[in-house]
Amino acid sequence: MRDIWGNVDEYFISSLHQQDRVLEHVLQANHEAGLPAIDVSPTQGKFLYLLAKLKGAKRILEIGTLGGYSSIWMGRALPEDGKLVTLEYSQKHAEVARGNIKKAGLETKIEIMVGPALESLPMLKDKGYSSFDFIFIDADKSNNPHYLKWALAYSEPGTVIIGDNVVRNGRVADQKSEDVSVQGSRALIDLLAKENRMEATALQTVGSKGYDGFVMGIVK
Ligand SMILES: C[S@@+](CC[C@H](N)C(=O)[O-])C[C@H]1O[C@@H](n2cnc3c(N)ncnc32)[C@H](O)[C@@H]1O
Numbered sequence: 170m171r172d173i174w175g176n177v178d179e180y181f182i183s184s185l186h187q188q189d190r191v192l193e194h195v196l197q198a199n200h201e202a203g204l205p206a207i208d209v210s211p212t213q214g215k216f217l218y219l220l221a222k223l224k225g226a227k228r229i230l231e232i233g234t235l236g237g238y239s240s241i242w243m244g245r246a247l248p249e250d251g252k253l254v255t256l257e258y259s260q261k262h263a264e265v266a267r268g269n270i271k272k273a274g275l276e277t278k279i280e281i282m283v284g285p286a287l288e289s290l291p292m293l294k295d296k297g298y299s300s301f302d303f304i305f306i307d308a309d310k311s312n313n314p315h316y317l318k319w320a321l322a323y324s325e326p327g328t329v330i331i332g333d334n335v336v337r338n339g340r341v342a343d344q345k346s347e348d349v350s351v352q353g354s355r356a357l358i359d360l361l362a363k364e365n366r367m368e369a370t371a372l373q374t375v376g377s378k379g380y381d382g383f384v385m386g387i388v389k
Contacts, residue, residue, distance in 0.1 A: 171379060178377040182211050192241065195269040199236035202265045208235050209307070209333065210378045214242035217305060217331070221246035224329050226303035230293070231255040232286045232316050233308030233333075237266030237279070243305065244275040253279045254298060256286040256308070287312065290319040300325045307333040310350035313357035321366060321388070328388040332357055336373050336382035354384075361386060 192211070199208065209217065221229060221243050227250065229243050234257035244253045253275075257263045263283045270279045282289040286308055304320045306313060313332060320330045335354040340346055344355065361369045361384065369386025 174375040175377045208238035218242045227251045228301045229253040229303045230301040231305045237269040241273045256289045310353035313353040324388040332384040
């Protein structure tokens with residue numbers, strides 16, 4: 170099946186995406202620096218870009234930068250005075266991302282904060298960020314419930330919150346799973362189920378990156 174999903178992704182990308190030398194360079198730079206290829210796929214990146222545009226997002230928060238591939242997609246959706254803050258634990262990933270973001274010409278719009286996201290999140294207020302209108306959670310999945318709580322703390326009515334990789338090859342449906350990432354995804358879904366400040370759903374996806382999915386919601 171994975172071949173078919175990959176072929177279909179290739180067809181969509183060659184039909185609907187312009188050739189993009191910057192993003193090709195980003196993936197190459199990530200590969201050369203030895204970063205794992207766990208960035209969103211091109212169609213998922215463009216999906217995030219379109220959602221941020223639909224929202225008219227001016228303030229975006231991302232948790233989990235890697236080499237900045239998804240940051241660049243979402244950063245491109247920002248207006249002139251827009252800002253994206255992205256949180257990354259690894260100094261090395263952040264350095265590669267910094268180079269990529271500069272190459273994309275987005276260094277004035279995208280700020281990287283290095284360190285454990287749970288330490289960076291409380292500091293955003295001191296940096297002048299009181300709320301965000303679009304939040305993408307894509308870091309260590311075991312901390313997803315904490316990230317949702319922080320995302321809500323930095324939300325206002327209408328804020329869009331998206332979490333990546335919640336399907337995990339279907340393992341999310343296994344309530345006995347011992348995989349901490351599956352448990353983190355399930356804890357996130359369980360929190361959302363009880364959260365009356367949000368309307369949410371989850372979508373399964375297949376493609377060049379396999380079988381996974383997003384959870385997404387809007388703050389009431
Ligand atoms: C799936 S990758 C992010 C992919 C990126 N959003 C993209 O699509 O291009 C997850 C990233 O989260 C980072 N990470 C893991 N634990 C973290 C933590 N506690 N705080 C901040 N970042 C963390 C990892 O180092 C990795 O770079």
